[in-house]
Amino acid sequence: MGFKTARIFSLPHSKGLWAAVAVAVCCLIGGFFITSHVAGLVEDIIAAQHQQKALAKLSEARTRLEGQVGAAISLGKGLRGYVIQDELTQDEFTKFSSELIDDVPFIRSLGLAPDNVVKYIYPYSGNAAAIGLNYRQMPKQWPSIEKAMESRSSVLSGPVEMIQGGRHLLVRVPVFPPAYPQQPIAERHYWGVATLVLDESRLFAAAGLAEVSDGYRFAIVSSGQSDGSPDLIFGDGDLVHSEAVSLPLVLPGDKKWEILSYPVGGWSIDSKEVWMTRILGMVVTLIISTMAFLLIQEVAKVRTMALHDPLTGLANRRLLEDRMQQLLAMADRNGSGFEIFYLDLDAFKPINDSYGHAVGDKVLIEVGYRLQFQTRQTDTVARVGGDEFIVLTPGAMKEDERKGFLKRMMDQICQEFTLPGATISLSASIGFASYPEEAGTIEDLLRIADARMYNQKANRSVIKQPAVLAGQTG
Structure with missing residues (x-):
């Protein structure tokens, strides 16, 4: 599970880091080639002067x-x-x-x-x-x-x-x-x-x-x-x-x-001018490479912040909608569909009230991780509100497949959350919708899934409150 967590929360940052490293290395290589070429020209000029x-x-x-x-x-x-x-x-x-x-x-x-x-x-x-x-x-x-x-x-x-x-x-x-x-x-x-x-x-x-x-x-x-x-x-x-x-x-x-x-000593081209050219070229190359690294990394950070939830590292609503639009276009071309699952945690507010927002944030992070654990690399898990999540899965599901997927997600959410000094139990309400069987637009799809989620929450006879099992420590 630790490996999965690392993949979830460090992936956007890692992509930006590797892109920054790649650009910096290209700048270094290009700068060294240019420096060597210019130094060679200076050497040729000095050699010509000696000749x-x-x-x-x-x-x-x-x-x-x-x-x-x-x-x-x-x-x-x-x-x-x-x-x-x-x-x-x-x-x-x-x-x-x-x-x-x-x-x-x-x-x-x-x-x-x-x-x-x-x-x-x-x-x-x-x-x-x-x-x-x-x-x-x-x-x-x-x-x-x-x-x-x-x-x-x-x-x-x-x-x-x-x-x-x-x-x-x-x-x-x-x-x-x-x-x-x-x-x-x-x-x-x-x-x-x-x-x-x-x-x-x-x-x-x-x-x-x-x-x-x-x-x-x-x-x-x-x-x-x-x-x-x-x-x-x-x-x-x-x-x-x-x-x-x-x-x-x-x-x-x-x-x-x-x-x-x-x-007597040969055509001496290892002169002060050549060394100054090499040193200056290397210094300029290092400066440009460093600036390129920092710039690309900063752009990647800004892009990550724009498309990912800063707390959990999951996709945010903007990235989710973009991927839904891509799946919609694919479905229109090849007839494939996709599913969305709208998840809302039950009685999450008492956790913040009882343990503080720091503990609540850890719970949200763990929920995001558990949802990722149950999904594929092609699926998208997004946090779209305080304690609301949406899972987007390419491809239409049969009813038994959908039920099995819903059960696996619910089982993951309902597992106890072990924290220092206490163990917390949690549950969630989940609504779903399928494209194109149940809706022709993304707005309608989200509305249907949201309605089913609230219906599930309202139809429960008893809403399970977070339980604290005293004496267990994490």
């Missing part, structure tokens, strides 16, 4: 590096103009080359190869092993020479392991001496190639490049036109397969050159 900063540094480094390589190529073109003369001694070449490149720290050596065979080199000391080198017989160096010959323009290649030792970048400048003044380059005869050997570390230092600078890591890679695996030229090789930003380097030759940059 723009990295790109700005890359742009500066690229400009300096391209300028240094361009200066080396210009020196090679100057050498090309000097070798127009037919004969050139090593001493003459040494004298000219020293004037040309001694002030350029990143040019390690300078060589001339008539018909692609190295004949002159500067400085001679330490590089003499390269004299007589035939580029056609050097598989790793010949492609860049051939490219320079075919394109009739300078080519940057490497890094290459040099025969005299070391790994260096090479600038190939093809030499095409004119046969007469202003002869078109396309008509000139190929004489040979000038090679400038660039010291990588000094070149990058001259361009202001370091592997780590101002909190950023740098790298330079090169790859052939169809080669998907880049060669590391400078810097941190891990940047090649990371989320580093990059810019193309405009350098002569058929290779693609790129300069890359990546923050």
Whole structure:
């Protein structure tokens, strides 16, 4: 019976509570999603700002590096103009080359190869092993020479392991001496190639490049036109397969050159702005969820108060009439009927007079519970007056069914009410009416049931007064 009581009196409140919880949870979930989305946008903006900063540094480094390589190529073109003369001694070449490149720290050596065979080199000391080198017989160096010959323009290649030792970048400048003044380059005869050997570390230092600078890591890679695996030229090789930003380097030759940059600590997006966005979003979400919970719960309470009796938790007259209208509409559609039972407690006023209204209220609550105990979930038990109740049951009853139902309700009401200090006996008068057999409207139905209830009360020869059995305590 305790379970039944809990269902009766807490159901309207529970529905409102669960509805409020559901709305609050939806607000929380939606708020968290929105907060995460906005925080993600802030993260993207901050990451984009960091990348723009990295790109700005890359742009500066690229400009300096391209300028240094361009200066080396210009020196090679100057050498090309000097070798127009037919004969050139090593001493003459040494004298000219020293004037040309001694002030350029990143040019390690300078060589001339008539018909692609190295004949002159500067400085001679330490590089003499390269004299007589035939580029056609050097598989790793010949492609860049051939490219320079075919394109009739300078080519940057490497890094290459040099025969005299070391790994260096090479600038190939093809030499095409004119046969007469202003002869078109396309008509000139190929004489040979000038090679400038660039010291990588000094070149990058001259361009202001370091592997780590101002909190950023740098790298330079090169790859052939169809080669998907880049060669590391400078810097941190891990940047090649990371989320580093990059810019193309405009350098002569058929290779693609790129300069890359990546923050030492990665793209830091866990910033104050992101945390503030998350915290503010969560706070707003919690406030909205709490307000929604309280609002829905309050609406549910107001609705419950409007449709339920505040003392017993049973349906009130308004809810009863609404359900009767629904059953009336259903009956008109499918021919089904319904029954109402009008119940009035006998001699209830003496209970209030003898024991007080608090005890009377407990009796009314227990009556409501007992009526609920005898009804189905589809039935409606309503309190419509001080000690008046109406039971609404869908579906027409046969006479024996109705008598059995009336007896069960009466047996429940007539059971003793055990209270602290006393036991109270109670009885009731019950009238009934059936739709559509006995009435065509709700008003007529209520009038008939009410009349039968009062007739039953009036026809009783003796009205049983509440009896108190002394000495029994609850």
